[in-house]
Amino acid sequence: QVQLVESGGGLVQAGGSLRLSCAASGRTFSGYTMAWFRQAPGKEREFVAADWWSGGTTYYADSVKGRFTISRDYAKYTVYLQMNSLKPEDTAVYYCAADLQGISTSSSRYAYWGQGTQVTVSS
Numbered sequence: 493q494v495q496l497v498e499s500g501g502g503l504v505q506a507g508g509s510l511r512l513s514c515a516a517s518g519r520t521f522s523g524y525t526m527a528w529f530r531q532a533p534g535k536e537r538e539f540v541a542a543d544w545w546s547g548g549t550t551y552y553a554d555s556v557k558g559r560f561t562i563s564r565d566y567a568k569y570t571v572y573l574q575m576n577s578l579k580p581e582d583t584a585v586y587y588c589a590a591d592l593q594g595i596s597t598s599s600s601r602y603a604y605w606g607q608g609t610q611v612t613v614s615s
Contacts (some may be wrong), residue, residue, distance in 0.1 A: 493517070494524065494604040496588045501609030505542050506580055512573040514588030514606055525591050526564055526571040529599055530584035537587070539597035541573060552561045585610050
């Protein structure tokens, strides 16, 4: 069983930055693909970024490529999402997800989820 707890959300002006954190239960961190998804009001949950534990492979949605960076700290069992040049359309609840399978952009492929953290970008 993997438990995930997100933090770091908040209110920021357009063009600003935020760093989200997702703390994972220990021992299970290695071997898991870690991902971030987001869901805006009235919209479906969408893929943002993912990090595959083997080989350091990362993958990003086109909408965030060049602005967001996913990374993980194995010593702290934490995965991060650094978000720069934020736009109002980035406003959403951001969720951390984990799974033993390889990278996928489909939320149905991830078995474990955090509770979410709100990110609001004002114009």
